[in-house]
Amino acid sequence: MSAPAGATGPAGPIETTGRQRATDPEKLLEAARGGAGGDRRALARLLSVAERGGEPARHLSRATAPAAGSSYSIGLTGAPGAGKSTLTGRLVAEMLDKGAGPVAVLAVDPSSPLSGGAILGDRVRMQDHALDRNVFIRSMATRGHLGGLAAAVPEAVRLLEAAGWPTVLVETVGVGQVEVEVAGTCDTVVVVLNPGWGDAVQANKAGLLEVADVLVINKADRPGVRETRRDLVHMLQLSRSMDWTPPIVETVASTGDGVADLLQAITRHRAFLEESGGLVRRRAKRMVEEAERLAVSRFTREVAGILGSEAVLKRFRSGALDPATAADEVVAEISRRLASDG
Ligand SMILES: Nc1nc2c(ncn2[C@@H]2O[C@H](COP(=O)(O)OP(=O)(O)O)[C@@H](O)[C@H]2O)c(=O)[nH]1
Numbered sequence: 001m002s003a004p005a006g007a008t009g010p011a012g013p014i015e016t017t018g019r020q021r022a023t024d025p026e027k028l029l030e031a032a033r034g035g036a037g038g039d040r041r042a043l044a045r046l047l048s049v050a051e052r053g054g055e056p057a058r059h060l061s062r063a064t065a066p067a068a069g070s071s072y073s074i075g076l077t078g079a080p081g082a083g084k085s086t087l088t089g090r091l092v093a094e095m096l097d098k099g100a101g102p103v104a105v106l107a108v109d110p111s112s113p114l115s116g117g118a119i120l121g122d123r124v125r126m127q128d129h130a131l132d133r134n135v136f137i138r139s140m141a142t143r144g145h146l147g148g149l150a151a152a153v154p155e156a157v158r159l160l161e162a163a164g165w166p167t168v169l170v171e172t173v174g175v176g177q178v179e180v181e182v183a184g185t186c187d188t189v190v191v192v193l194n195p196g197w198g199d200a201v202q203a204n205k206a207g208l209l210e211v212a213d214v215l216v217i218n219k220a221d222r223p224g225v226r227e228t229r230r231d232l233v234h235m236l237q238l239s240r241s242m243d244w245t246p247p248i249v250e251t252v253a254s255t256g257d258g259v260a261d262l263l264q265a266i267t268r269h270r271a272f273l274e275e276s277g278g279l280v281r282r283r284a285k286r287m288v289e290e291a292e293r294l295a296v297s298r299f300t301r302e303v304a305g306i307l308g309s310e311a312v313l314k315r316f317r318s319g320a321l322d323p324a325t326a327a328d329e330v331v332a333e334i335s336r337r338l339a340s341d342g
Pocket residue numbers: 078079080081082083084085086087173218219220221251252253254255
């Protein structure tokens with residue numbers, strides 16, 4: 001099922017008629033600039049472009065590149081139900097309270113082609129902030145972007161950056177491979193866990209501890225906090241040998257307890273990255289990874305296109321072609337196309 005042309009999903013319908021119709025990203029970007037004071041409809045449209053990918057997104061990507069580095073992104077990941085949305089809402093409130101706004105929130109759901117119920121719930125929970133001029137909330141799902149969400153989200157973050165949002169929070173719904181990858185595209189990665197036997201172990205298995213810059217034991221109003229903390233400390237000692245040891249923060253998102261500590265931990269990690277030069281390195285490394293994802297997915301599509309042709313299948317069926325020769329032919333064909341392109 002595909003989205004009707006021009007729809008933006010959860011951000012609301014877009015007019016598909018009239019002069020306003022989005023074909024010129026530069027104009028839209030111009031309108032969207034100014035952060036909290038910018039045109040949010042234009043921003044929503046641009047985010048749809050980033051979400052869908054393809055040539056328009058590449059074009060947009062070039063337009064937003066000059067703004068790179070002017071805002072800070074924070075990723076929150078953790079198992080469904082861990083309290084990420086509640087915590088995100090609290091964190092936004094805390095930032096606004098401390099004068100650290102405006103804040104843009106991207107709620108990312110890789111599992112649904114169009115954002116569904118889970119994200120709708122998130123939006124309801126964050127509605128207080130949706131009314132606030134200093135907050136922009138947007139859901140993102142898979143829309144056929146060639147590099148997947150792990151490529152679409154950084155594009156969206158750069159777009160928000162170019163539009164003048166100094167802080168972007170990225171919340172993922174779960175802890176699948178894509179979600180961890182998406183969170184990993186942010187400057188500071190917050191991993192949200194709950195107290196209880198085995199949660200720390202699961203986090204380790206899911207590769208969460210590897211990407212974590214800040215660890216949160218949310219639902220600290222429940223038993224098992226001390227054991228979970230002990231397990232985490234132990235696992236961090238075993239698996240990490242680096243200059244930054246992720247602090248472990250206890251929160252009760254439902255009451256707001258510990259959220260100020262969480263913001264402080266994030267701020268300290270940011271300062272650490274900025275002072276050590278790690279931020280610049282980290283961002284450059286991410287750009288390489290993002291470019292790799294895009295390049296590989298383009299090649300993959302080319303390869304699949306050539307090998308999936310009826311002519312090739314016919315030769316395979318009749319025994320006239322073997323996989324190794326076919327691979328040679330594909331490489332030669334792609335090289336030929338590249339040469340004639342360039
Ligand atoms: N007891 C308790 N419940 C919490 C806490 N934080 C969140 N919850 C509840 O846990 C449930 C899942 O929270 P949600 O934010 O949707 O989790 P998400 O799936 O990770 O986004 C909701 O019913 C929250 O009210 C907490 O610190 N303590």
